[in-house]
Amino acid sequence: DGGITQSPKYLFRKEGQNVTLSCEQNLNHDAMYWYRQDPGQGLRLIYYSQIVNDFQKGDIAEGYSVSREKKESFPLTVTSAQKNPTAFYLCASSAQGLPRYEQYFGPGTRLTVT
């Protein structure tokens, strides 16, 4: 089955700790994305990567970091510098080369920081 997996589904952390969210895809997509979903605000782009070893900041990158060492993996680290980290995080991927490809989404990780 082709798709995007995110783990874990629920994650709890204490304030001040960094936490890494996993995202893996087996769709052979070049581009991968991280979004944050908050109630009433839709999805906001944190980071995206068009190719291995390259990534770009989205609208709300502050307090987050990413890496793209492998085509199929795009982990997101929520650092202690993120002021309001409790949210639902969605990973997505898309084919590259043409602008007309839709993004495919993973099931999401709900992060709660107390």
Next chain:
Amino acid sequence: AQSVSQHNHHVILSEAASLELGCNYSYGGTVNLFWYVQYPGQHLQLLLKYFSGDPLVKGIKGFEAEFIKSKFSFNLRKPSVQWSDTAEYFCAVTPGANNNDMRFGAGTRLTVKP
């Protein structure tokens, strides 16, 4: 700033009622338009998309959307909703040449009463 607006935050309908969810965007140039759906506990799925051609687009599960360029709108419709359509619906837009800049509306929560 470029944005996507979904004017209805929460819509409540009875089964068999007709549905129309509004979506307006503020991009001035060529756009690609999408509607995604998020069923309770599931990941975002693509309902339909518009790139060019016939402005009336048919999607899955009986949904359709009409692109009206002069109104910068891409409203989602379904003639007769079912209880299983209860979900959150997101309109999304990418500029014509850049799939990495997908902007989402805040979402509309649809509740269908049996």
